Amino acid sequence: MTAKALDSLHAAKRIVVKIGSALVAENGRARQEWLNSLAADITARRSAGQDVILVSSGAIALGRGQLGPDRPRKLEEKQAAAALGQPLLMAAISIAFAAQNAPVAQALLTLEDTENRRRWLNARATLDTLLGAGAVPVINENDSVATDEIRYGDNDRLAARVAQMVGADALILLSDVDGLYTADPRTDEEARHIAVVEELTAAHDDMAGDINHAANVGSGGMATKLAAARIAQAAGCMTVITLGTQLSPVAALLGGGRATWVLPSMSPEKAREVWLRGHLTPEGTVFVDAGAVTALRGGASLLPVGVTRIEGQFVRGAAVAIKDDTGNLVGKGVTAYGSEDAARIAGLQSDAVEAELGYRGRPALVHRNDLILDS
Ligand code: GLU
Numbered sequence: 454m455t456a457k458a459l460d461s462l463h464a465a466k467r468i469v470v471k472i473g474s475a476l477v478a479e480n481g482r483a484r485q486e487w488l489n490s491l492a493a494d495i496t497a498r499r500s501a502g503q504d505v506i507l508v509s510s511g512a513i514a515l516g517r518g519q520l521g522p523d524r525p526r527k528l529e530e531k532q533a534a535a536a537l538g539q540p541l542l543m544a545a546i547s548i549a550f551a552a553q554n555a556p557v558a559q560a561l562l563t564l565e566d567t568e569n570r571r572r573w574l575n576a577r578a579t580l581d582t583l584l585g586a587g588a589v590p591v592i593n594e595n596d597s598v599a600t601d602e603i604r605y606g607d608n609d610r611l612a613a614r615v616a617q618m619v620g621a622d623a624l625i626l627l628s629d630v631d632g633l634y635t636a637d638p639r640t641d642e643e644a645r646h647i648a649v650v651e652e653l654t655a656a657h658d659d660m661a662g663d664i665n666h667a668a669n670v671g672s673g674g675m676a677t678k679l680a681a682a683r684i685a686q687a688a689g690c691m692t693v694i695t696l697g698t699q700l701s702p703v704a705a706l707l708g709g710g711r712a713t714w715v716l717p718s719m720s721p722e723k724a725r726e727v728w729l730r731g732h733l734t735p736e737g738t739v740f741v742d743a744g745a746v747t748a749l750r751g752g753a754s755l756l757p758v759g760v761t762r763i764e765g766q767f768v769r770g771a772a773v774a775i776k777d778d779t780g781n782l783v784g785k786g787v788t789a790y791g792s793e794d795a796a797r798i799a800g801l802q803s804d805a806v807e808a809e810l811g812y813r814g815r816p817a818l819v820h821r822n823d824l825i826l827d828s
Pocket of ligand 1: 473474509510511512513514535593594596607608609
């Protein structure tokens with residue numbers, strides 16, 4: 454079973470790698486040699502044709518020394534420490550990737566960004582563009598504007614949301630433990646390592662609770678990792694929880710290193726379809742011509758040129774029904790234009806859209822990834 458999971462990781466098209474504060478920083482300084490080895494690992498994946506997005510914690514750990522001798526406790530102190538530490542974090546990561554000739558790009562997100570469809574469309578398009586341009590996107594929570602208490606472990610969940618957003622097929626959580634155990638291995642001799650989880654149950658949460666309790670500060674512990682794995686599993690993405698403290702941790706994993714593999718229940722494409730079916734309540738209708746219907750059925754995105762008229766009022770990011778000229782439902786999708794702009798560009802060729810709107814919008818009104826067809 455593990456061998457099969459390892460094969461799927463080798464075959465993954467898109468991988469999100471999350472690194473925790475304890476791996477990135479030690480005594481308030483970046484672990485540069487380790488970061489260098491990680492950058493080499495990620496570059497090797499990219500050379501093998503895999504897209505990699507890095508989610509990195511460590512801003513607070515690197516910035517807090519500059520704030521004063523005391524550990525930041527209040528929310529605003531943590532936010533200030535993160536603001537001080539984020540450039541230090543990116544500097545260390547940039548040095549590591551410069552040695553690989555790979556450009557890095559910073560994207561600071563909040564969890565809400567991954568939950569709000571309108572922002573989500575933009576964030577995903579930006580990440581896709583960065584990957585297409587050969588850059589390594591490096592994501593952290595936008596701690597200085599986050600409105601909730603900043604907790605260690607938040608980035609586990611953020612990484613899972615990012616994996617879901619970009620349709621990743623693998624999420625690697627590099628941690629200070631090599632996976633999930635039946636009990637805390639540090640205190641219980643009977644504790645057994647769990648190699649593969651097909652279905653996450655409450656029993657797994659109970660196991661993780663112990664380890665979470667015993668985990669050092671700086672690690673979100675196992676509970677947040679399982680929460681992340683649940684999000685990923687529902688998105689058709691495999692999660693791998695493995696030890697990341699040693700040099701070249703991704704290469705070690707791919708070489709057969711010990712890990713807990715949480716398997717997805719379906720492919721990312723199928724999961725997206727299920728999600729779209731369950732979540733899209735149309736707020737308006739986009740009527741399309743016969744050519745567009747054929748194109749959509751052939752797997753294309755819905756372009757403005759195929760739109761005949763718009764009904765209802767909706768904002769960008771809303772769900773819309775797509776109907777043919779006789780009113781038959783063709784499908785549903787997430788619109789990249791609000792109803793007013795959509796009406797203005799209905800029937801226009803792509804190059805006329807910018808002239809009409811005065812800005813360059815998305816090429817597709819509904820991207821094929823955000824679309825389900827009625828069969
Ligand atoms: N965003 C926080 C930081 O960069 C870390 C959150 C986490 O550890 O999950 O320090």
